[in-house]
Amino acid sequence: MHLVIGNKLYSSWSLRAWITLKAFDIAFTETVIAMYKPDTRERMLAFGPTGKVPVLVDGDITVWESLAIIEYLADRFPDKAIWPANQAARAHARSAASEMHAGFTGIRSSCPMNLTKRFAPRDRGPEMAADIQRLQELWREARERFGGSGPFLYGEFSAADAMFAPVVSRLDTYQIDVDGETRRYMDAVLSYPSFVAWRDSALQEKWTLPHYEEGETAVEVFHFPETA
Structure with missing residues (x-):
């Protein structure tokens, strides 16, 4: 492949x-x-x-x-077992993944994925706030109904977590205020070996996209490219 x-x-x-x-x-x-x-x-x-x-x-x-x-x-x-084995959990996971695929435009437009830095919090408008509220509701429902003792949305890492991994990174990058349960889920994704492998590889890249951070104030820098 x-x-x-x-x-x-x-x-x-x-x-x-x-x-x-x-x-x-x-x-x-x-x-x-x-x-x-x-x-x-x-x-x-x-x-x-x-x-x-x-x-x-x-x-x-x-x-x-x-x-x-x-x-x-x-x-x-x-x-x-890329999707959860349980039928109800699998249906919920596919619905959540499709909602992510088609929605959350406030998060997409306000917070493009950017692993180079961490930015200062700021007001990002009502559409962003509504997306964050819905996102936390969706994650909370998945965790409460299907999470069991595992750290991910449906217990073990699944395709749904893969679909939400970039959003997790965005919430961290832009220091979005979230509740404790959401933060624990984020930490599980951010420390997951496959995500860490992606991030480690990303930080070796030699180019950046400055227009991805227009209007932002960097408070931490993780990527120091040799060339732009």
Whole structure:
């Protein structure tokens, strides 16, 4: 299997596919294509029909969207329990993942994924506040109904956690005020070995996207690129 992704420092959709492969010990190779370069779209079109990433190539099969990649992996490796085994938990997890895929536009627009720094808290508007409230309600429901004794939304790490991993990073990066239960879940994701592996690799990248942090005040810096 071959996964084509964007900058690990910034590409939230790429993280979702990558962390699923890594978490469930599925062997793959990767190609990282730098975003916002003159040849970015051309390079991405060489792998998938939309000129976007992630793209998974498995022999003569090409899957070019993150949630579709996760579903393909769940079908391809039914023994991996990528989705929760319990039917009710699995239905809830798929609904939550789809809600993430289609919604939370306030978080997306106000807080792009950025692993280079941590930024000072500030008011990000009512749409962002509404998204945070809904996000915490959704996570709390999953944890209370299906979390059991595990640290993740449905107990063990699943595709739902992969879908929400970039949001977890955003809440941490922008120091969004959340309740204690939400923070404990965030800490579980941020310390999960597959996420740590992504972040460690991201911090080795040599390029940055300054427009991703316009209007922000950095309070911690984690990435010191040799070249921009």
